[in-house]
Amino acid sequence: MKPTPTPTRRHRRLVAVGALTAGMSVACAGGALAVAPESALSRTVSGALQSVGIEWQGMPEGYTPDQYAAFWDAGYTWGDAQHLSELWDLDMIETKARAGQLLVDGQALPITPGTYPEAGADATSVAFDALWSAGYTYEDVQALSALWSTDDAETKARAGQALVDGQTLPVAPSGTATAGS
Structure with missing residues (x-):
């Protein structure tokens, strides 16, 4: 026992x-x-x-919200980030920070947005690329999240897949569509 x-x-x-x-x-x-x-x-x-007194930055060290927004708002895709990471021999965070800072500073990147839209892409990253390429912004995702009562990740996947499937979303994009959308 x-x-x-x-x-x-x-x-x-x-x-x-x-x-x-x-x-x-x-x-x-x-x-x-x-x-x-x-x-x-x-x-x-x-x-x-x-x-509760714990200092926490939401962004990784050396990566600012301005860099984050500049990279994604310019229409670059996950595949573009992967290509730049290999080209510059940097990890993904450093790559996006460097690329974002170049864009913030008004400089051009060695590739145009959407050059590598499906590099190593799975269905989710294809959906995300479709969403950003169509001109949707973070604020648009938040509006859709509120409308659909979903978190941002689910909203991006659902909205992007709807765009891939040729559907129209209930919130219009507030950004500028990039080539390939």
Whole structure:
């Protein structure tokens, strides 16, 4: 017969499980912040952490919101970022930061937006590329998220796939469509 755990052993087990869960939650939140630093989730997590005294930047070190916006708003795709990463021999964050800063400074990148729209693309990245190429902005995604009651990631995938399928979205793009859209 198995002995019944004492309250102390049970308490230690609960504390260990709680600590593990909290650690995993912070790690996943950090990952979300790095992947989509300007998303509603990222801003919420960053604000919550700052409200309890933890300084947290939603953007990875050396990567600013201006660089992020400049790169994606110019119509560059995930495939373009992959190509630049290989060309410059940098990781993805450094590549997007460098490319974004060049654009902020008014300089041209060595490729035009949308040159590599499907490089290594899966269905989700094709959908995202379609969304950005059609001229949709982060604010447009937020409007669609509010309308559909979905998070930004789901909204981008759903909206992009609708565009790939030739459908019209209930929110018009507020940005400028790029070649290939």
